[in-house]
Amino acid sequence: MTELVRSEVRKLMTTQVWFWLLVGALALTALGVVGTVLADGSADNPGPGLVTAEGQRNLFAQSGAASVFVVVLAIIGITAEYRHLTVTPTYLATPRRSRVVLAKLVTYVLVGLVYSVLCALLLVAMAKPWLAAKGIPLSLTENRIPLVLLATAVSVAIYGIVGVGVGALVRNQVAAVVLTLSFLFVVEPLVAAIPWVRDHVHKFLPGGAAAALAQSTQPNATLLEPWQGGLLLAGYGVAFAVLAAMTTIRRDVT
């Protein structure tokens, strides 16, 4: 299995997609920090202030921005195999396809962890001096912030699994990416904005579950308990992993 994961990591690292999506993840994290800090204390900001524990937890969940890029990276990685027919040499080298699927899942979980760690490092490097300059005391060990960082890393990794599942199911690269981005940037925000659905549906979607796990506070939105969010998100991970296996193992490669 180690060798198979190494093979997948090599496939990933020998094209440039991972680099540009990492740049994107870092940029979006930075943007989140800038937005959160600049909006802090403004009269029309409904969120908790950065002096509060809730506000600081929200700030440190910004590295969750990596999720979008990890899910897209996984989708591109899986669908590229079908698009460029490399699935043929892949299965010739490893005819037991369940092993290929498992290797890909492990690879994109690792990718998710690495991306979120790098984004968290950037976040800390930006937030710590900035808040210090504003005279807001910030400790990385208090206010359950280590837990927030860990929870964010776990949810980013689960988005890697989701990407493998979506890619294996849809197979068409453009369609899979467009579908996923539409869900993350149109469907979820819409659900989070419409009153009744916001209270009854939003918390059950992956975004709501990830927010709950990261102990975020969303104005006007009800979220699950952190452990419930974590379980739900893990459930999504398992479901998409099973989907990836089911759509891959028996299908003819013609």
Add this chain to the structure above:
Amino acid sequence: MDESGPTETGRIVVSLLSKQFGPVRAVDDLSFTVEPGSVTGFLGPNGAGKTTTLRVLLGLVAPTSGTATIGGRRYADIPHPTREVGAVLESSSFHPARTGRNHLRAYCSAAGIPDRRADEVLDLVGLTPAARRKVRGYSLGMRQRLGLAFALLGDPRVLILDEPANGLDPEGIKWLRGFMRAYAASGRTVLFSSHLLDEVEQIAERVVILSRGRLVREGTLAELGEGQEPAVVVLTPRPDTLAAELATADGARVERTGPEALRVLGLPARVVGHAAFTAGVELHELRTERSDLEQIYFQLTGDGGSEGGARGEGGGER
């Protein structure tokens, strides 16, 4: 279960294999054997089921019924398949943004083969100068060579190539022929498919001919030519008169092949010429046609050259 003795090693056995794709029966009760030590051509018109058969053999497509084994085992049951079997199925199964060398190294990891083998096989197929270039810039011939390099990673006993000569220039085909012959000469198995009779005639010693998913003939090229009776081709302005005269001869079968042309089976040219003389028919041509493999191919596959002929340029299967 493991009965792969020395004789089993490297032998390909396809047994009562069928594959149904929706309403289409791509492979129909197909059985044949490929022995080590020679180059076997898998010949048939486009759409005959060659690619499907090879894909079943390599575990990429599940058969509807029947079995296909290599060395007595299904591909998926071979513990280190890349070290037993090397295969090239598409003319390009590479990520365009990846270099040829990195493509091979990714599969070195997957197959548990040392990385330096990637450079060795690149050298073997003559791709070393392009090894660190992205596949995007490779010509079709270079892609074929990179595909072959992948197949050779595990130094396999069995080599399976689907339409390997597609896109190769005459120089490349000559090189490929030499390569395949040398490979088989070392006691290993080489099976390659082609819809072009020329290629098979040039490269293979044995052929398996397929048409509409069914086996048509299997054997050496020499065996195929045997038992084919020679035909006498006649050009004359009065073919009907001559045909009537020949009809009285014992065992003669006369076929009208053009407004002034006849094809006579079952009689030597001498007898046909005499009949023309007796009937007072003027002859413009009288010759014996050697039993040509092309004709055999068309006869056996029932394909009257509807796809532009088995010889010559021809299109790719994919």
